Amino acid sequence: MVDSDKFRFRFLPAPEGLSPFIDSLYTFETDVSEIDDILPAYSAQLIVYARGQATMEMPGGGTGRSSEAYFLTPLLEAAPFHLSGPVRAAGVSLTARGWAALSGMPVDEYGNRTMDAAEVLEGDLADRLTAIAPALRDGEIDAEGAAGLMAEVVRDGLKPLRPQHVQMIERTFAWLNSDLNPEIADLEKELGLSARQLQRLCRRFFGRPTKGVVTRFRAIRSATILADPNLTAELRSKVTDAYYDQAHMIHEIQRYTGRTPKRLSPDEPHLGVETLGTGGYGNIDLHAVEQGGKRPIN
Known part of the structure; x- marks a missing residue:
């Protein structure tokens, strides 16, 4: 939990049985009138705003x-945002499987945008979500209660995915966890897919071709590791060895987190940095770098 002069931010664990679909729940409150920050490339978010407003400069253009x-x-690159406060909000961070099962929308077609609840969910589910904001605003529930109600809407809205798609998503996460630079050929072999088939599925569920999926998750994992105040020299070396050189590392981390490595541990809390905390990730083990990752990918 972060409780600063600017904001209060807390991660909550996924409810029982929902961890394949939800990375975490979270609450956010601020009494500050204006906040500007950058959100890293992140999975899909379901958000309820009881107070305040947010605008975001979307990757590729648009607001x-x-x-x-x-x-x-799902955000495929870091995106600057502006909050007009005071803000009182709650959210659900969905996994790749969660977004697919809840929305059925391919990430390469629907990524990098905001959508009202009714554009994604059927009437009753959307109505349940829209009823949460006034209840939170009027004090009938607290922010944690709001997040819990949102998670139940997610539970009721999930639709079955094809078994081969579930297998692809789960094994891709396991593969990403195996190394900062896992070999793409290994995943093709394990799934029994051609390069073209794997590219198509990666675009559908992760928004990028296979190499782009590696690049994005490597940057997010590297940033989280480098921001750890208990970082060891050995672990830092494993991260830097995953890139061709320092310039390559800085460019990639900035592209996907909005910050250079030096700005990942600011003197005062920043919401964008706090979202890189390990509490926000369920299916990606941000510290699984035992292989060292010595095969750089452009």
């Missing part, structure tokens, strides 16, 4: 805007 109940679809 995303908050509503009382909306989805921030």
